[in-house]
Structures are given as structure tokens and as C-alpha cells.
Amino acid sequence: MVLSNSTFTETMGWLEQELSKAKISQKEILTAQLLLEETFLRLSKGAGDPADFSVTVTLHRRFGDISMRLESLGEQYNPLVEMTEVNEEKEDAYGLAILKAHREEVGYSRKNGKNLVSIRIHKSASKDFRNTVIGIALGIVCGLLLKETVSADALEQINVTLAGSALRMFMNALSMTIGPMIFISVIAGITHMSNATDVGRIGGKLIMLSLVKLFVCTVLGVVFGLLFFSDGLSGLAAAVPQQDMDVKPGLSLLDMITGIIPANLIQPFATGNVLQMLFLACFFGIIVNRAGERANVVKELIEFFNFFFMDVMNVVVKFIPLVVFCSMVQLMLTTGTDALLSLGIVLAANAFGMALIVLASGLFVTLAGKISPVPFLKKALTFAPIPFSLNSSNACIPMTLKLCAEKLGVDSRLAMFSIPVGLQFNMNGSSFYTAMIAVLMARSLGVGLNLNTLVTLTVSTFLVSVTMAGCPGSAIIGLSTVFEAVGIPTAAVALFLPIDSPVGMFRTVGNVTSDVASTMMLACSEKQVDKETYTAE
Incomplete structure (x- = not known):
């Protein structure tokens, strides 16, 4: 699924539908949507041209675990760096607080010219x-x-x-x-x-x-x-x-x-x-x-x-x-x-x-x-x-x-x-x-x-x-x-x-x-x- 400013609502609906099929809790679905939104906003700011920016969103299932992966082309930009910064005057302090609260579920890597962000949505109880x-x-x-x-x-x-x-x-x-x-x-x-x-x-x-x-x-x-x-x-x-x-x-x-x-x-x-x-x-x-x-x-x-x-x-x-x-x-x-x-x-x-x-x-x-x-x-x-x-x-x-x-x-x-x-x-x-x-x-x-x-x-x-x-x-x-x-x-x-x-x-x-x-x-x-x-x- 391609997420951009124009497809934002459609992508959020798709994510909720797919996660509902996996029978995970409503709280986990809402958390996934919030993390997707905050990560997308930070990646778009880092790209320099937020209006035309887009990322590819995919869901991965492995042994009962469910994770979400975001891929975007462009210069290297790690949206997670802000989590370690202390700046109480940030306008997006609320969004940053959401990311910090789920720091352990979010990861970043750089491969083949792409910024890759992985978000763990659900951990299998039988793992x-x-x-x-x-x-x-x-x-x-x-x-x-x-x-x-x-x-x-x-x-x-x-x-x-x-x-x-x-x-x-x-x-x-x-x-x-x-x-x-x-x-x-x-x-x-x-x-x-x-x-x-x-x-x-x-x-x-x-x-x-x-x-x-x-x-x-x-x-x-x-x-x-x-x-x-x-x-x-x-x-x-x-x-x-x-x-x-x-x-x-x-x-x-x-x-x-x-x-x-x-x-x-x-x-x-x-x-x-x-x-x-x-x-x-x-x-x-x-x-x-x-x-x-x-x-x-x-x-x-x-x-x-x-x-x-x-x-x-x-x-x-x-x-x-x-x-x-x-x-x-x-x-x-x-x-x-x-x-x-x-x-x-x-x-x-x-x-x-x-x-x-x-x-x-x-x-x-x-x-x-x-x-x-x-x-x-x-x-x-x-x-x-x-x-x-x-x-x-x-x-x-x-x-x-x-x-x-x-x-x-x-x-x-x-x-x-x-x-x-x-x-x-x-x-x-x-x-x-x-x-x-x-x-x-x-x-x-x-x-x-x-x-x-x-x-x-x-x-x-x-x-x-x-x-x-x-x-x-x-x-x-x-x-x-x-x-x-x-x-x-x-x-x-x-x-x-x-x-x-x-x-x-x-x-x-x-x-x-x-x-x-x-x-x-x-x-x-x-x-x-x-x-x-x-x-x-």
C-alpha cells in the first residue's frame, strides 16, 4: 500500500481492515495507526518535499508476530533520532511522546538507497x-x-x-x-x-x-x-x-x-x-x-x-x-x-x-x-x-x-x-x-x-x-x-x-x-x- 497525503485516509482504513482480520485488539490497531502517522510525518519532513512524499507500507506475519514496514526513497534520514533529544518546546511534543512510549517496537535501517522503518504491532503469545x-x-x-x-x-x-x-x-x-x-x-x-x-x-x-x-x-x-x-x-x-x-x-x-x-x-x-x-x-x-x-x-x-x-x-x-x-x-x-x-x-x-x-x-x-x-x-x-x-x-x-x-x-x-x-x-x-x-x-x-x-x-x-x-x-x-x-x-x-x-x-x-x-x-x-x-x- 502506498501512503501519501492524498491516500492517508484510505491507507488508515486499509490498515485497520487488515489488522482486524488478524484478530488483534482494538488498542493494538489504534497504536499501529498512531505510529504509522507519526513516522510518516517525520519521514516526509526529512525528505524536504512533504507534498509529493510517499512511502510503501507492507504488513508482515511471522510465527504469529505482526509487524509493519515503511520504505521510502531519498536521502538518509532516521526519524528515531528525535526520541533521544530533550526539547520541551517542540510543537509536536504529543507525537514525539507517542513514539517514545513505543520505542522498543520501532526500528530503523538503511538499505539500497531506501529508509526502512519497522514497527512491531503484535507479539505472538506463543512465541x-x-x-x-x-x-x-x-x-x-x-x-x-x-x-x-x-x-x-x-x-x-x-x-x-x-x-x-x-x-x-x-x-x-x-x-x-x-x-x-x-x-x-x-x-x-x-x-x-x-x-x-x-x-x-x-x-x-x-x-x-x-x-x-x-x-x-x-x-x-x-x-x-x-x-x-x-x-x-x-x-x-x-x-x-x-x-x-x-x-x-x-x-x-x-x-x-x-x-x-x-x-x-x-x-x-x-x-x-x-x-x-x-x-x-x-x-x-x-x-x-x-x-x-x-x-x-x-x-x-x-x-x-x-x-x-x-x-x-x-x-x-x-x-x-x-x-x-x-x-x-x-x-x-x-x-x-x-x-x-x-x-x-x-x-x-x-x-x-x-x-x-x-x-x-x-x-x-x-x-x-x-x-x-x-x-x-x-x-x-x-x-x-x-x-x-x-x-x-x-x-x-x-x-x-x-x-x-x-x-x-x-x-x-x-x-x-x-x-x-x-x-x-x-x-x-x-x-x-x-x-x-x-x-x-x-x-x-x-x-x-x-x-x-x-x-x-x-x-x-x-x-x-x-x-x-x-x-x-x-x-x-x-x-x-x-x-x-x-x-x-x-x-x-x-x-x-x-x-x-x-x-x-x-x-x-x-x-x-x-x-x-x-x-x-x-x-x-x-x-x-x-x-x-x-x-x-
């Missing part, structure tokens, strides 16, 4: 999953080939020096980020929640219902792990490096409770004690809330650092496909296909467990609302592909609100309050998975699971799940925390990196379904459910 699968496949093939063609001494060097070093570097980076991210995100959550709890009775009821469900699902995860993995999995035990097989005695429940208060502010971060970090974060969050308007500046700083550490975590998890490749190479070199079979069993157990979570959600709706669970389960299962494909509870919020209001008959105002607020307290899928894996590794590595240890495991999993950050890699953080509390080597967390992405899809289904169930329970108790809409097909 990370696809890259992880590629890393798994390449790691398996590479590991098996090395095992057949390289000497034992060389394999040892590759295993320890290359694959092992990469895994240690990633886990160190993760550990470096975990502490401050959890600390700030929990404080931010509490300061945000103050507005919700001011609603009073409804807010308190929502949180109580959600926490009860979360605890029940945590216990369900422990029981499921004990029954399903009664003898553990030898393939996983053999895959833990011998140098990391230091099985420490787990904390008793009394030690966990008394040790949750640190001796100083530095100790939790220096020792990586997440439970102490959670205590400090909750304590400081409550104090900030009590300060009221005097703490507005502090709240703004908390909000900034919350986004900052989320961005840091997003950078760290971008290396997961590479880490998964190294992990699979190491698994193939040390255990061969036995570890693959064990991970496959874990994946199947998790899928079955999430089915139990969905059924349990239906049961909770029936007990609290005294209504049939059949419509809820049917509509939840029909909705499940959305959270499964997006792999993010937060990204599902708009569609989840629509499900509650239009399919389940929940009052839209109550849903708009309940779904976002309840999300943090309905990590039932993550809680179930964390508890199940902790039991599995304890059994596999010979860690005694007496009553005291099981209580410690359950309580620590519940606490971690309540404060689990809504970002990629959060389940890995939860696993490492619970492993440490029970006495399992934290190095064993790396075994589950290869399947974290597909497992995360199932976890998201469990989390979102639990959030919807809490909203249904609250709506039934408040008599804000349209029964005709709920029972309609």
Missing part, C-alpha cells in the same frame, strides 16, 4: 513457548549426539564447564532478582489493596473466600503428590548434580514461625530468606498504608521500583530458551532418556491436577452459591483455551471480565472489582503445582516427609502462593523457596525449567478458573447473579 520447545528439541539432539561421539573426559568438561556454568549463572541471576522483586511487589500489592479493602464487607469476603480455596488446593496438591509419586522418580534424582546433593534438614513449623522475623533489614536479602522478605514487605506495606496521604511520594517510588524489577525479571527470563537448551544437554549427558520420561510424567500429572482444580472450583461454586456446577464447568472449559494460550492471568483479565458478565451472569460492576483484586489470592494452579513438585522431589531425594515436614511444606507453599508475582518465572521462585524450607537442594529447581512453559499454560488455566469461581461465590452471596444468563447455553 516464548515455541522458543522453549525449540530449546528442548535442540538440547535433546545435541546431548544425544555428544554422548555418542565425544569421549568421556570431553563430556565431563562440556557438562561442567559449559552447560553447568550456564545453569549456575542463570540461577544466580534469578536469585539476585528474586529478593528485591518480591519485596517491592508485595508492598505495591498491599498499597493497591488498601483501596479494595476500603470497600469493606465485600472486599473482606472476597479475600477470605479466595484464601480458603487457596489453602484447600495447596493441601490437595500435597495429597496428590503423596499418592501419585509414592516412590518418587529415580530419573529426576539421578539428574541432580552430585555437588549439589547437599540435602539439608528442613525447618520445623516452630522454627519457621519464630524465624520469620529477621534480626536486621539486610539479613533476608543476604541469605535469600524469602519468608523473612515477605514479613518485611507486609509490615512495611501496612505502615505505608497507615501513613495515608503523607506517603504519596513513597507510593510513587514503590510503583516505579515495582515496574523496574518486573522489567529486570523480564530480561532475565528471556534467556530461558538458552538455559533450557543447556539443561537438556546436561540431562542427556548424565541420565539419557530416563529424565525425559520423568519430566513427561510430571507434565501429565500437572495436567491431571489442573483438571482437579477446575472440578474443585465448580464444587466451591455449588457449595457457596447453592447452584448447579454444570453451567460453570461447561463455560469454564470452553473458556480454558484463552488462558492456556496466553499463559498469563493478567493478560486474561479483559476476557475473564467478559466471561463473568456475559456468560455467567455476574453483575459487571462486581466483576470489575472482584477479578483484578482476587487474582493475587487465587493462584490455586500454581499452589497445587508447587506443593506436588516439592513432595515429588522430597520422595525422589530421600527427604523424610513426617507430619512436621508436611505441615511446613503446606504452610510455606500457601504463603508463597499468596505473594507469588504475576510474571514469567514466578513458579520457579516459589519452588526454590519451598525447597529451601523443606530441605530439598535448590539446585533441583533447574530440572523443571524445560517444562515450565507448557506447565505454566496449565497452571494459568487453574489460576484463572479459580479467580472466576471466587467471583461467582461472591456474586451468589451478594445475590448479584442473573440465573437465566448463568443457565443459558
